[in-house]
Structure formats: structure tokens, C-alpha cells
Amino acid sequence: MSFAAEATTTAAAVRAGSLTARAAVQASLDTIAATDGRINAFTAVLAERALKRADLVDQSPRRARMRLAGVPFAVKNLFDIAGIATLAGSKIEATAAPARRDAVLLRRLEAEGAVLVGALNMDEYAYGFTTENSHAGACHNPHDLARISGGSSGGSAAAVAAGQVPLTLGSDTNGSIRVPSSLCGTYGLKPTYGRLPRTGSYPFVASLDHLGPFARSVADLALCYDLMQGPDDDDPACAQRSIEPTTDGLDGGTGGLRVAVLGGWFREMAAAEALAAVDRVAEALGTSRLVELPEVQRARAAAFLITCAEGGALHLPDLRRRAQDFDIHTRDRFLANALVPAAWVVQAQRVRHWFARRVAKALQTVDVLIAPATPCTAPAIGTEWLDLAGQRLPARASMGLLTQPISCIGLPVVTVPLWGCNPAAPHLPIGVQLIAAPWREDLCLRVAAALEAQGVCSAPVANLQN
Amino acid sequence: MEHAMDHTAYIDAAAATLGLKITAEQRPGVTRFFTLAADMAALLDGLPLTPADESGQVFRPVSPDLGEGAP
Numbered sequence: 060m061s062f063a064a065e066a067t068t069t070a071a072a073v074r075a076g077s078l079t080a081r082a083a084v085q086a087s088l089d090t091i092a093a094t095d096g097r098i099n100a101f102t103a104v105l106a107e108r109a110l111k112r113a114d115l116v117d118q119s120p121r122r123a124r125m126r127l128a129g130v131p132f133a134v135k136n137l138f139d140i141a142g143i144a145t146l147a148g149s150k151i152e153a154t155a156a157p158a159r160r161d162a163v164l165l166r167r168l169e170a171e172g173a174v175l176v177g178a179l180n181m182d183e184y185a186y187g188f189t190t191e192n193s194h195a196g197a198c199h200n201p202h203d204l205a206r207i208s209g210g211s212s213g214g215s216a217a218a219v220a221a222g223q224v225p226l227t228l229g230s231d232t233n234g235s236i237r238v239p240s241s242l243c244g245t246y247g248l249k250p251t252y253g254r255l256p257r258t259g260s261y262p263f264v265a266s267l268d269h270l271g272p273f274a275r276s277v278a279d280l281a282l283c284y285d286l287m288q289g290p291d292d293d294d295p296a297c298a299q300r301s302i303e304p305t306t307d308g309l310d311g312g313t314g315g316l317r318v319a320v321l322g323g324w325f326r327e328m329a330a331a332e333a334l335a336a337v338d339r340v341a342e343a344l345g346t347s348r349l350v351e352l353p354e355v356q357r358a359r360a361a362a363f364l365i366t367c368a369e370g371g372a373l374h375l376p377d378l379r380r381r382a383q384d385f386d387i388h389t390r391d392r393f394l395a396n397a398l399v400p401a402a403w404v405v406q407a408q409r410v411r412h413w414f415a416r417r418v419a420k421a422l423q424t425v426d427v428l429i430a431p432a433t434p435c436t437a438p439a440i441g442t443e444w445l446d447l448a449g450q451r452l453p454a455r456a457s458m459g460l461l462t463q464p465i466s467c468i469g470l471p472v473v474t475v476p477l478w479g480c481n482p483a484a485p486h487l488p489i490g491v492q493l494i495a496a497p498w499r500e501d502l503c504l505r506v507a508a509a510l511e512a513q514g515v516c517s518a519p520v521a522n523l524q525n
Numbered sequence: 526m527e528h529a530m531d532h533t534a535y536i537d538a539a540a541a542t543l544g545l546k547i548t549a550e551q552r553p554g555v556t557r558f559f560t561l562a563a564d565m566a567a568l569l570d571g572l573p574l575t576p577a578d579e580s581g582q583v584f585r586p587v588s589p590d591l592g593e594g595a596p
Contacts, residue, residue, distance in 0.1 A: 266582055295585060357572050360565035361581075367562050379544050382551070391554025394547060398539040398559060403566040410569050411581030468581075 063520045066130045066225040066279040070172065073122065073129035080116035080129030084109050084174050087131035091176065091223045094523050097204055099196050100218040102136050103143060103178040112174045125172030126286060132226040135212050136178035137185060137261040138162040147261035148183040148211070150194045151377055151384050162259030163294075164228060164270060164287045171286050176224060179214030183386035185230055185263040186370060186393070187211050188238045188458035189440075193386045197440050200243055201521035202486055206437040209239030209458065212273070216243035219273045222520035226283050227273045232263045233362055234432075234462025236271050237474045241432035241490025242458075244476040245518045246280045246507065247273050251497045252469025253298040255284075256291030264369040265296065266408075267362060267466060275518040277508040280473070281305045284500065305501045309508040316502065319348040321430040321494075324355035327448050328460045332481035333431035336489045339477060340429050343515045344506065350425055355464045358414040362467035364399065364407040371396030388455070415468040422496040427506050431461050432474045432490035436481045462492070470494050473503035475516040491516075532559055 064072075064083075072078035088106050095101050109131065116122060116129050134140070137147040139158035146152050160166075165175060180198040182190050190198040190213025198213040200206040201221040208217040212229025216239030219227050229236045231249040240247030248271045255270050262268055272287070274280040288302040320326075320341050326334060341347065352358075371378075374385075374393050382390055422428075434447050434457060442454045452460075465472055474490040481487055495502040510516045536559055540547050547555050 295587075354572060357568055360568045363565045364562060364569070375543065375545075379546075382546075382548075391551050392558045394540075394545060394551055395536075395555045395558035395562060397543060397545060398536060398555075399562055400539075403562070403569070405580065406566070406569045406574075408580040408582045409574055409578050410572055413572065413574060413578055415581065 063222050064225065065276045066127060066274065067282060069130050069225065070126060070128045073116070073172070074125065078129065080113035080172070080174060081110060083129040084113040084131050084176060087176050087224050094221050094223060097199060097523065098201055098217050098221050099198050100179055100214040100221060100223060101133065101177045102146065102180050102195050102214070105140070105175060105177050109174050109176045112169065116172045116174065122172065126282060127168060128172035130173045130226060131176045131224045132168060132173050132228070133175065133177045133179050133218050133224050134165060134228045135181050135215050135230060137181065137230060138165055138228060139259040140165070140175065140178060145261050147185065148181040148192055148195070149386070151381065158259070160259065163256045163291050165259070167287050168283065173226070179218055179227060181214055182211035183389045184370070184374065185211040185232055185235055186389045187455060188234060189455050190214065190239070191388060191440060193388060199440070200437050201523060202244060202488065203437065205439055207242065207440050209242035209433070209437065211235040213239050215273050216240050216245050216247070219243070219245045219275055220518070220521050221523060225275060225279060228270060229273060230260065230263070231269045231271060231466060232267045233366060233466055234459035236273065237432045237462045237472060237490065237492060238458050240273060240474040240476065241488070242437040244478070244488030245273050245275060246277055246476065247271065247474040248280050248284055248500065249466065249472045250284065250500050251471045253296050254300070254498070254500070255287050256294040256297040258291050258293040262373065264366045266365050266369060269466065275520070277309060277504060277511050278306070281309055281504045300498070303498070303501065305504045308501055308505055311505050313344055313506055313509045316426045316506065317424065318344045318346045318427045318429065318506070319350040319425045320346065321352065321428050322349040323351040324464070325430040325461055328434055329431045330435040330447065332436055332489055333434055335480040336477040336491050337429055337431055339480070340491045340510060340515060343510055343513055350421060350428060352421060353417050354414060357410055358464040358467045359460065361407040361410040361414065362463045364403050365411065367396035367399045368404040371399060411467055418468055419496070426495060426502055428494040430492045430494065432492045433458055434460055436484055436487040436489050465492065465494055470497060471500040471503050473507045475507050475510055476518050477516050532556060532563065
């Protein structure tokens with residue numbers, strides 16, 4: 060049982076009057092009720108609000124023009140939802156005042172007829188890549204319940220993969236959209252830094268925080284993204300750019316695009332299944348070109364330290380007063396981070412800029428870069444160590460090894476899911492990053508659509524019958 | 526790293542300065558994660574930069590027509 064319809068299909072049916080928004084939303088709520096005991100994607104299900112909202116869509120004179128009419132969706136629980144506390148995966152925020160209004164992106168989607176059905180599990184304060192949340196419990200991977208969903212937007216990916224909703228929103232600071240997309244087999248978009256306003260979301264690292272959508276088709280992903288575009292003065296990092304729609308260009312194909320595989324760090328830190336996925340995408344796109352970026356490991360270190368400093372400083376008051384209330388997976392890291400000297404952070408910001416300039420030069424000769432989204436397929440819940448590149452590395456931090464250098468410089472990325480790349484676990488997906496120059500989300504989405512059309516990537520609903 | 530740092534002494538001093546109490550239970554984790562951050566900092570120190578290499582954090586002035594830039 061699942062809400063398997065794509066957002067565009069549901070919206071078309073509601074617009075045409077062959078399906079009511081109430082029926083679409085009820086189907087989603089029923090699926091959540093039937094499956095979430097095993098997945099644990101949701102931390103709040105807002106049935107009353109959702110059904111009221113669905114009725115408003117059904118009665119709206121604008122219904123026939125709403126691009127997401129009756130489409131159920133859910134958001135990572137760091138998005139403000141009017142009337143409930145914004146948890147950001149924590150116990151601490153449970154006693155905060157309820158949000159006074161919905162986050163900007165949520166309002167933009169509902170203005171087009173989408174209907175919010177709930178809030179989703181995540182790593183505490185978005186600091187993690189696994190969603191093994193000690194307060195809410197671990198979020199389980201719908202394709203293999205013993206494995207992690209990835210994080211920090213684990214609930215966002217899992218809800219889509221489980222067929223609970225066709226669309227979700229998450230955040231990505233160091234890989235938190237791309238890692239769970241990869242491990243749960245969904246499409247995910249991390250737009251350019253500054254593209255989508257973060258107003259009404261709980262921050263983690265303001266210098267690196269991005270918001271973006273998850274979906275089971277490229278058309279849904281692009282539509283959701285298009286409807287969320289546009290500046291907002293209350294997010295100081297949000298660029299004053301007009302809306303640049305991508306949906307109409309999705310079938311533009313890849314002809315004329317210069318595509319290359321990222322080498323060096325992006326191949327060295329990848330297991331066989333990640334390399335197989337990238338090679339399959341490269342072959343489908345007809346490229347054997349390899350591009351190597353300079354100092355990728357240092358770019359990752361820069362993102363790491365900026366994260367330390369801003370995350371540690373943000374939570375300093377609570378670390379002083381109630382450190383014991385933090386998740387065991389984040390507490391000691393936040394405490395250590397609060398102590399990071401300023402000189403390290405300033406150097407990290409300078410390296411970030413240095414790296415951004417070098418990558419910009421590389422992007423003068425290539426339109427789309429390909430790299431794995433995660434070093435491997437989803438590990439079992441509780442995994443402590445990964446063997447990668449001949450090293451024994453901490454599993455939780457290492458899931459972001461290949462995403463962190465890219466978000467460090469704010470490039471747009473679509474993650475596309477591939478299957479059967481790990482012969483030992485063919486049922487598990489793994490994602491490939493399609494990376495473009497700043498503000499060229501359209502290219503990432505165009506290539507993703509071409510790969511989807513060729514059958515190279517897909518995002519099926521998990522089989523939860525057993 | 527040329528200027529090898531005594532992390533224990535630094536952690537104690539910085540925590541005291543910031544008003545943070547590091548308990549015995551927290552200390553091993555805090556030391557491990559701070560050491561990891563120090564390793565990252567050492568890696569960054571190895572990249573030769575010039576004074577002209579500006580920060581990636583750029584301040585954007587707030588226009589008067591936004592009032593205080595916030596609602």
C-alpha cells in the first residue's frame with residue numbers, strides 16, 4: 060500500500076476534477092498510518108490541518124490553475140509549521156514557543172494547492188548523515204529496514220521512498236539532501252547557495268545552509284523547485300534573482316552539453332558500487348572525460364571547520380545550560396565545536412573562496428560534472444566504521460565525504476538514484492551527483508531528465524508488503 | 526602541524542572562558558572531536574594563501590528601504 064502517484068499526476072487529476080484533494084490527502088494519510096511504524100519518517104502527522112486544507116483546495120475557484128492542486132507533501136521538522144514547535148530534531152526545542160506562521164517555502168507550495176501532511180525526522184539540529192535520532196528514534200531505510208536512511212534529512216527521503224508522499228522538503232548544509240537521496244533512492248535537488256529563501260527554517264550553519272526538494276521523478280522535482288523560487292528579504296543570504304523556471308526545458312536533452320566525471324578525491328573515496336554508478340551515468344551521457352579539481356580535501360576541511368564554528372556558536376547558550384539534553388550523537392561534537400579558535404575559521408573561509416575561484420575556472424570548459432553522492436550504499440543502522448580507500452573511517456561523518464566539497468562552494472546539484480550497482484546488495488540504491496555552475500540548476504535537471512528517460516535512473520516506491 | 530597544540534590545556538581554558546562545563550563523561554568525545562577539528566585546521570594551514578585571498582564570507586550592506594532588514 061502506498062501513495063505511489065507522482066505529484067504532477069495527482070495535481071492534473073485534481074485540476075481536472077477526476078480526483079478530489081481530500082481523497083489524495085486521505086490516501087497519503089492512510090499510507091503513513093500503515094507504514095510509518097516501520098519507517099519512522101514522521102515526527103508529526105497533521106491530519107486535521109491537512110484535510111481542512113484539502114477541502115479549501117477542492118472548493119477554491121483557482122483549483123483548475125493550481126500547479127500542485129491536492130498534492131500531499133511533508134517537510135523536515137526544521138521548517139516552521141504554524142502552531143507547533145519547530146523541533147529541528149531536538150528535545151530542547153520541544154518546549155519552544157509554537158511557530159507563528161509557516162516557513163516561506165511551505166507557504167509558496169500551499170499557494171499552488173499542495174497540502175502539508177506532516178513534519179519529518181532528522182538528525183538533531185541537522186548535524187549528521189544518518190538520522191539515528193536518539194529522541195525520535197532512527198529513521199529506517201524503506202528499501203531495507205535494517206539500514207540507515209541517511210541524513211540529516213532522512214525522514215524527507217524515506218517518506219518519498221516509502222510512497223507516503225510524492226514530495227518533501229529538506230535542508231543541505233554539507234550533504235543532507237544528497238546523502239539521504241542517495242541511500243533511499245530518490246531524486247534530490249540542492250540548489251545554488253542563496254537561491255531559495257530559508258526564512259522560517261531553523262538554521263544550522265548560515266554560511267552553508269540550503270533548502271531543497273525530494274521527489275520520485277525529475278518532473279516533480281523541477282516543478283516543486285520552480286514554485287519555490289524567488290527572493291525573500293528576510294533571508295539575508297537569498298539572492299535577489301528573478302524566477303528562472305526549469306520545467307519547460309526538461310526535455311532539452313544533453314546534446315551540446317559538456318559533461319565530465321570528477322576524478323581524484325571523488326574516485327579515491329568511493330567504494331566499487333559508487334564508481335559503478337558514476338561510470339554507468341558517464342556511459343549513458345557518452346563521456347569519458349575526467350576533470351580533477353584542486354585541493355578537494357582542503358575544501359572539505361574548510362566546510363568542516365565553518366560548520367564547527369557556526370554550529371557551536373549557535374548552540375552555545377544551550378550547551379552552557381543543558382548540554383545533557385542534546386542527542387548523544389551531537390552533544391560532544393557541539394561542545395568541541397564551540398571551542399574552535401577564530402583563526403581556523405577565518406582561514407577556512409579564505410580557503411573556501413580560493414576553491415570557489417578555481418572550480419569556477421574549471422567550469423568554463425564543462426557544463427555538468429558527475430560524482431558519487433555517497434561513498435557506498437546504505438550501511439546498517441548502528442554502523443560505526445567504514446573501510447574506504449584503505450582506511451578505517453568513522454561511518455557517520457564519512458557519508459558526506461563526497462558532498463561536502465561541493466556545498467562548500469554552493470554549486471547546484473541534482474542527485475539521481477541508480478540500482479543494482481552493489482552486487483552484494485542489488486536491492487539498494489546509490490545516488491550520483493550532477494553538478495553545474497552557480498545558478499544553472501536547469502542543466503542539472505535537464506541531464507537528470509535525460510537519464511530518467513533513458514531508464515538509467517529511477518525512484519520506485521519501496522516494497523513494504525513484507 | 527608545526528605549532529603542536531596542547532589540546533587538553535586549550536580545551537580547559539577555552540571552555541572556562543566560554544562558561545562551558547565539560548564533564549568527565551563528555552571529555553573523551555570533546556577531545557576526540559576537537560582533535561579532528563585541529564587536524565582539519567592543520568590541513569588548511571598547508572595551503573599557501575596571500576593577503577589578497579579574501580574570505581568566502583561576504584557581508585552584504587542592508588539598504589535603508591528594508592528598514593532594519595527584518596520584519
